[in-house]
Amino acid sequence: MTDMNSRNESAKMETTTSTALAEKAERKLAELDSPEANARRRELLERIEGKIGRMDRFDRLRELTDGLNADDDVSRLKIAALVHELEVYQTEIEIQNEELISSQVETSEVRDRYQQLFDLAPVGFCVLEKTGVIEEGNEHAKRILDPVYRRLEGKPLGMFLTTESRKTLFHAMERAQHGCEEGERYELKSGAVARVCIRWRDDGDKKAGYLVSIADVTDERRDEENKERRFQTLLRNFPNGMVLTFDLRLRYTVADGRDSTRLQFPKDNLIGKTPREALGDEVADALEPHYQAALEGEERRFETEFNGETYEVRVTPIRERDDVVVGGMVVSQLITDRKLAERRVLESERLNRALVQANLESLVLVNRMGDILAVNEVGAERLGYEPDDLVGKNVYNLLPPRLAKSRKRRIERAFETGEKDRFEDEREERFFANYMHPIADEDGVCRKMAILAVDVTESRKRERALNRYKNRLEELVRKRTAQLERNGAQLREEVEQRRRAERDLSIKERQYRQLVENIPNGGVFLFDEDMRYVAVGGKGLDALPDELEGKTVSDVLDASIAEEVEENYRAAIDGETRSFEVELAGRMYEVFVAPVETDGDKRMGMALTQDVTEWESTLARLRLSEARLQQAQRLANLGVYQFGADGEGLFWSPEAYRIVGLRESENPPSREDFLTMTLTEDRETVERALSDAATLKRRSRFEFRVKRPNGSIAHAQSVAEPALDEDGNLLRVFGAMHDITGQKQTQEEIAQLNRDLGRRAEALETANRELEAFSYSVSHDLRSPLRALNGFSMALTEDYRDALDDDGKDMLDRIAAAANKMSDLIDDLLKLSRISRTELVVEAVNLSAIAESIVEEARQKEPERDLRVDVERDLYVNADARLVRVALANLLGNALKFTRGREDACVCVGRESAGDRVEFFVKDNGAGFDQQYAGKLFRPFQRLHSTKEFEGTGIGLATVKRVVQKHGGDIRAVGEPGAGAAFYFTLPWGERE
Amino acid sequence: MSNEEPYILLVEDNPDDVSLTLRAFKKQNVVNRVEVAGDGAEALERLFGVQSDPTLPSVILLDLKLPKVDGIEVLKKIRANERTKLIPIIVLTSSKEEVDLVRSYENGANSYIRKPVEFKDFLRAVNRLGVYWMLLNERIPEK
Known part of the structure; x- marks a missing residue:
C-alpha cells in the first residue's frame, strides 16, 4: 500500500511540473509575439509551403493558419501550445496509471507468493493476537501443534503446551513485549518438543500481536539426550586419564574417568573447587594459564608431571549455542609409558637413521604398511628422490603396479614370519639383491623392516656372460656331435658301398681268375709301376718260380732278360701296347703287354705270355696274335668289324658279335644287315658315318643302338676307317665298336x-x-x-x-x-x-574288397535303400590301404549320395584299359555335373551343387585327388547333368599275393 | 518384379547368410526390396538372361564363393556389360585373404566388406552399407 501512496505522490508532483511548463510556454510565446519573430515565422511558413507543401499534416496546419491575422495568429498558437502541453500531460498520467495498475498486480502476486511460502514453509508460523489467541497459522505450525485436527485459528497457543511450558510461554510473551526475542523449548501436549521464537509486533494503527515461529525439535532433543548419554559413558570409561570441566570461575563442574582412582584426589574432592583449592599453588600455577586461555576461546595442549607421572593435557573451551564460552574441558591422559616408549623409539630411530645413512648400499626402513620411515641417500637416489621427500611415502606406490604386488607379498610374508628373506629385481638394466630384515619390537612383533638393496649388476652380468659362453659351448658341442653323427652315417654308407663294390668286384675277379687260370700254354701277369707282380695266373708258368706275387721282375728273372722285360713293362704302364719275344729256360715266349686301367694310385700293366717254342710257322704265330688280340678286345669290351668295298660283311670279332647279340656261328653281317639291326632313329647317323668312311675316305665316329634278338637294347660307340690301296682306292672299311650300354644305363x-x-x-x-x-x-x-x-x-x-x-x-x-x-x-x-603329414605304407591291396566293405557299411546305414553296386573282382593295387579306403569311401559316398532318390540307381567299380593306360573307375547314374565345371571338382571346398540339393563340405574329391597323386597316379572326372558321373583314376598295379 | 522402386540384388548361396542378411536389413530399417540370387549363374541370368529384370538393382551385394560361376567372374561380366557396368557392387564375403581383396578391387568392386561372425558387427556393417549405398550415394539415373 505504501507503494501506491508514493505513486500518487509522484503523480501529484507531475501535475505541478506541468503547470510550471505551461507558464514557461506562455513566456516563450510572448517572446515569439514580437514583429521580428512574426516576420521570420511568416518567412519560414512560406518556405515550408514551398518545400513540403505536399505533406498532409502541413496542409492541415496551413488551413488552420490561413485566414488568421497576426494577433489572432498569436492567440491561436498560444492555445495550440497549451492544448499540446495538456495532451502531453494527459498521456503521461495515463502511462502512470498503467504502471500503477501493473505494480498493484505485482504486489498482489508477491503477496500471494508470500502466502504460499507462509503456508509451505518448513517452519511453523503463527500470528497471535495480543491475548495469545492464534489469528492465523501455516501448515507446518498446524502439523506441529495440532497434528490431529490441524485447527489453530481462535485457540490460544498455550492450549497446545504442557502446564509447565505454558508458564514459560507467558514469561516469554511478556519479555517479547520488551523487545527480548529468544527461542526456547516447550513441551507439547502431543509429547513432541518444539522450539518457539516469539516477536512482538506493533504497527501502530494496526492492532498489536505476536509473530511466532515454531520448529519441531523432538529429534534434536533425543539426539542431545543420546549424546549426553554417550558423553557420560565416555567420561566414565575414559581410559588412562580423566575428563574434567570447569566453569567461568575455574571451578571444576565435572570430573570423571576410569583412571580417576589413580589420582590422589578422588573426583568428589574436585567438584566445585578451583585447581588452586584442590591441587595446590604449584599445580594451579601450571594449569590456570591454560584454563584461562580456554575461556578466551583458545585450545591448549601441553604435558605436565604430576606425582611422578606424565600427563598429556588438552584444554578446550565449552561453548553455548551462540558460541559464547561458558567453561572449559580438560582431558588429561596418563602417558608416562608411552613417553618412555617414544623416547626409546626415537633413540632406536636415530640409530637406524645413522645406520641407514652410513650404508653404501641402498637401505630403506619401512613399516608394515610399506610406508618409508627412513631411507639413506643411496636408496633415495636409486628411487629418484631426495631422502626427505621419500619419508612417509609408500614404497609400493613407487614401484610399477605388478612389481609392487609381488614385492608386497614378499615383504608382508617376511613381516609375518619375522624371518630374513631375500629377493632379486631388475630395474633399468641393473640387478639388485634385496635383503629384508624384519625388526622385532620387544613384544616380538615386527613393525619395521630394513630392506637392504645391494647392486649385484656386475656379478649378474658376469654370470650371464658365463651362461652365454656355456650355452655357446654347448651349442658348439651339439653341432659338432650332430656333424660327427652325420659323418658317421656317411662313413657307414661309404663302408656299405665299398662292401657292395667289393662284392661286385669279387664276382668279376672270380670270372677274371677263371679266365686267367685257364690260359693254356702261357700266363697272365699283372704288374705295377714298381715292376712288382701283383697277380699271376695261367697254366704255362713252369719256367718261373712259384708265388710270384709281391716279387719284382728283377727278383725273378736274370738281369740279362729282366732289363728287356722291364723296358717293355714300362712302356705298357705308360700306355703303350707292345709285344716282344723272350727266351727263358730254353723256351721261346711271346709276350704281349698292355696298360691296365686302375682306380688306385699305382699305374699297372698286364702281360700275356705264350709259349711259342713249338709254333714254327709265321701263320701259327699270326693266329696266336689274333687270339691274343681277341682276348684283349674281349677284356676291353671292344669289338672290331670289316666291310668290303661294296658293303659285304668280311670279318666280325667275337666281341662285336656279342655286342649286337648275334652268335659267332652266323655269317659276318653286311653293312646292310648292320643298318637293319640298328634302331630306326639311329639308322641315318650310322649310314652317313659308314658312307663317309667309304666315299669320303675319312675316319668317322658315331654312336648307335641295336635291338638284340632277345629284345634288349645295346648301346655302342664306334669308329669307322677306310683302308685304301696305293692308288687311293677303297679296299675295305675297318671299324671298332665299344659297348657303352652300362654307361648309358647309368646315365639313364x-x-x-x-x-x-x-x-x-x-x-x-x-x-x-x-x-x-x-x-x-x-x-x-x-x-x-x-x-x-x-x-x-x-x-x-x-x-x-x-x-x-x-x-x-x-x-x-x-x-x-x-x-x-x-x-x-x-x-x-x-x-x-600345415604340420601334419602322412607317410605312405605301400603293400598289395585288394581294391575290390575295400570297395565291397564300404558298400556294406553304406547298406547298414540305409537298410531301406535298395543299393545296386557292381564291383569287379580282384582289382589289386600297390598302395597304402588306409588311403585307398579313404579315396574309395569318398568316391562311393559321392556316387551313393548323388543317386539318392533315383529308382534305377546303379554304381559300379571296375577297371578299364585305353591303349597302354589302365584306369580304375567309379561310375554312377546320378545327378551328374556339367563337364565344363569338371576342373573345379577336385579343388578343396568347391561344390557344383548347393547345400540345399546335396549335403557335403566340398573337400571329398580334393582328398581323393590327393590320395591318388600321393601314389603317383592321377584322376579325372566325366559327367553330364542328370546322366551320372564317372571318376577314372590310376594307381600302381599290384599282384595278388 | 518390374516395378521401378530401387532394389538390392543379393548374390549369396548360403541360405543362412541370406536369411541373416535380410534380417539385418530389416533390423536396420532398410526397407528397399531385396532380390536374392542363389549362385553366380542365377545372378547373371537375372541381369542378362532372356527373362531378366528390366529394372537394374541400385546396388549388388556379391559373395565371392559361389557355385557354378564364382563372384569374381560375375563381377567381371557385370563390369564388361555396357548396361550394367556402373551398378555399385559391394563384395560381401567371409574371406579376408588379400588376394580376394585385390582381385575384387581390380575387377571394379566399389566396396569390400568381410562378413563378421559376430552378428552385432554384421548389423553394424549392414546398417552403414544400407545408409551409404541406398541413401547417401548418388546414382547415375537410368535412361
Whole structure:
C-alpha cells in the first residue's frame, strides 16, 4: 500500500511540473509575439509551403493558419501550445496509471507468493493476537501443534503446551513485549518438543500481536539426550586419564574417568573447587594459564608431571549455542609409558637413521604398511628422490603396479614370519639383491623392516656372460656331435658301398681268375709301376718260380732278360701296347703287354705270355696274335668289324658279335644287315658315318643302338676307317665298336632319378598349393555356419525375448560365444594341418574288397535303400590301404549320395584299359555335373551343387585327388547333368599275393 | 518384379547368410526390396538372361564363393556389360585373404566388406552399407 501512496505522490508532483511548463510556454510565446519573430515565422511558413507543401499534416496546419491575422495568429498558437502541453500531460498520467495498475498486480502476486511460502514453509508460523489467541497459522505450525485436527485459528497457543511450558510461554510473551526475542523449548501436549521464537509486533494503527515461529525439535532433543548419554559413558570409561570441566570461575563442574582412582584426589574432592583449592599453588600455577586461555576461546595442549607421572593435557573451551564460552574441558591422559616408549623409539630411530645413512648400499626402513620411515641417500637416489621427500611415502606406490604386488607379498610374508628373506629385481638394466630384515619390537612383533638393496649388476652380468659362453659351448658341442653323427652315417654308407663294390668286384675277379687260370700254354701277369707282380695266373708258368706275387721282375728273372722285360713293362704302364719275344729256360715266349686301367694310385700293366717254342710257322704265330688280340678286345669290351668295298660283311670279332647279340656261328653281317639291326632313329647317323668312311675316305665316329634278338637294347660307340690301296682306292672299311650300354644305363638311371626328383618337387608344390587353397577355404567356408549360429541365436534372443527366461537367454549367448570361439579354433586348426603329414605304407591291396566293405557299411546305414553296386573282382593295387579306403569311401559316398532318390540307381567299380593306360573307375547314374565345371571338382571346398540339393563340405574329391597323386597316379572326372558321373583314376598295379 | 522402386540384388548361396542378411536389413530399417540370387549363374541370368529384370538393382551385394560361376567372374561380366557396368557392387564375403581383396578391387568392386561372425558387427556393417549405398550415394539415373 505504501507503494501506491508514493505513486500518487509522484503523480501529484507531475501535475505541478506541468503547470510550471505551461507558464514557461506562455513566456516563450510572448517572446515569439514580437514583429521580428512574426516576420521570420511568416518567412519560414512560406518556405515550408514551398518545400513540403505536399505533406498532409502541413496542409492541415496551413488551413488552420490561413485566414488568421497576426494577433489572432498569436492567440491561436498560444492555445495550440497549451492544448499540446495538456495532451502531453494527459498521456503521461495515463502511462502512470498503467504502471500503477501493473505494480498493484505485482504486489498482489508477491503477496500471494508470500502466502504460499507462509503456508509451505518448513517452519511453523503463527500470528497471535495480543491475548495469545492464534489469528492465523501455516501448515507446518498446524502439523506441529495440532497434528490431529490441524485447527489453530481462535485457540490460544498455550492450549497446545504442557502446564509447565505454558508458564514459560507467558514469561516469554511478556519479555517479547520488551523487545527480548529468544527461542526456547516447550513441551507439547502431543509429547513432541518444539522450539518457539516469539516477536512482538506493533504497527501502530494496526492492532498489536505476536509473530511466532515454531520448529519441531523432538529429534534434536533425543539426539542431545543420546549424546549426553554417550558423553557420560565416555567420561566414565575414559581410559588412562580423566575428563574434567570447569566453569567461568575455574571451578571444576565435572570430573570423571576410569583412571580417576589413580589420582590422589578422588573426583568428589574436585567438584566445585578451583585447581588452586584442590591441587595446590604449584599445580594451579601450571594449569590456570591454560584454563584461562580456554575461556578466551583458545585450545591448549601441553604435558605436565604430576606425582611422578606424565600427563598429556588438552584444554578446550565449552561453548553455548551462540558460541559464547561458558567453561572449559580438560582431558588429561596418563602417558608416562608411552613417553618412555617414544623416547626409546626415537633413540632406536636415530640409530637406524645413522645406520641407514652410513650404508653404501641402498637401505630403506619401512613399516608394515610399506610406508618409508627412513631411507639413506643411496636408496633415495636409486628411487629418484631426495631422502626427505621419500619419508612417509609408500614404497609400493613407487614401484610399477605388478612389481609392487609381488614385492608386497614378499615383504608382508617376511613381516609375518619375522624371518630374513631375500629377493632379486631388475630395474633399468641393473640387478639388485634385496635383503629384508624384519625388526622385532620387544613384544616380538615386527613393525619395521630394513630392506637392504645391494647392486649385484656386475656379478649378474658376469654370470650371464658365463651362461652365454656355456650355452655357446654347448651349442658348439651339439653341432659338432650332430656333424660327427652325420659323418658317421656317411662313413657307414661309404663302408656299405665299398662292401657292395667289393662284392661286385669279387664276382668279376672270380670270372677274371677263371679266365686267367685257364690260359693254356702261357700266363697272365699283372704288374705295377714298381715292376712288382701283383697277380699271376695261367697254366704255362713252369719256367718261373712259384708265388710270384709281391716279387719284382728283377727278383725273378736274370738281369740279362729282366732289363728287356722291364723296358717293355714300362712302356705298357705308360700306355703303350707292345709285344716282344723272350727266351727263358730254353723256351721261346711271346709276350704281349698292355696298360691296365686302375682306380688306385699305382699305374699297372698286364702281360700275356705264350709259349711259342713249338709254333714254327709265321701263320701259327699270326693266329696266336689274333687270339691274343681277341682276348684283349674281349677284356676291353671292344669289338672290331670289316666291310668290303661294296658293303659285304668280311670279318666280325667275337666281341662285336656279342655286342649286337648275334652268335659267332652266323655269317659276318653286311653293312646292310648292320643298318637293319640298328634302331630306326639311329639308322641315318650310322649310314652317313659308314658312307663317309667309304666315299669320303675319312675316319668317322658315331654312336648307335641295336635291338638284340632277345629284345634288349645295346648301346655302342664306334669308329669307322677306310683302308685304301696305293692308288687311293677303297679296299675295305675297318671299324671298332665299344659297348657303352652300362654307361648309358647309368646315365639313364641318373636322368630317371632327376625326373623322379622333379616329380617329387612338383608333387610338393601341388601339395602346397592345395594347402593354401585349403586354408583359404577354411577361413571362408567354416565361418559361414558359425555366422549362422551366432546370428540366429541372436535372432532368437531378440524375437522370442518374452518366451525366454534368463537361463534361456544365457544359453543363447553361450551359443553365440561358442561360435565366435570356434572361429578362433579354426585358425588354430589350420596351423596344425600345415604340420601334419602322412607317410605312405605301400603293400598289395585288394581294391575290390575295400570297395565291397564300404558298400556294406553304406547298406547298414540305409537298410531301406535298395543299393545296386557292381564291383569287379580282384582289382589289386600297390598302395597304402588306409588311403585307398579313404579315396574309395569318398568316391562311393559321392556316387551313393548323388543317386539318392533315383529308382534305377546303379554304381559300379571296375577297371578299364585305353591303349597302354589302365584306369580304375567309379561310375554312377546320378545327378551328374556339367563337364565344363569338371576342373573345379577336385579343388578343396568347391561344390557344383548347393547345400540345399546335396549335403557335403566340398573337400571329398580334393582328398581323393590327393590320395591318388600321393601314389603317383592321377584322376579325372566325366559327367553330364542328370546322366551320372564317372571318376577314372590310376594307381600302381599290384599282384595278388 | 518390374516395378521401378530401387532394389538390392543379393548374390549369396548360403541360405543362412541370406536369411541373416535380410534380417539385418530389416533390423536396420532398410526397407528397399531385396532380390536374392542363389549362385553366380542365377545372378547373371537375372541381369542378362532372356527373362531378366528390366529394372537394374541400385546396388549388388556379391559373395565371392559361389557355385557354378564364382563372384569374381560375375563381377567381371557385370563390369564388361555396357548396361550394367556402373551398378555399385559391394563384395560381401567371409574371406579376408588379400588376394580376394585385390582381385575384387581390380575387377571394379566399389566396396569390400568381410562378413563378421559376430552378428552385432554384421548389423553394424549392414546398417552403414544400407545408409551409404541406398541413401547417401548418388546414382547415375537410368535412361
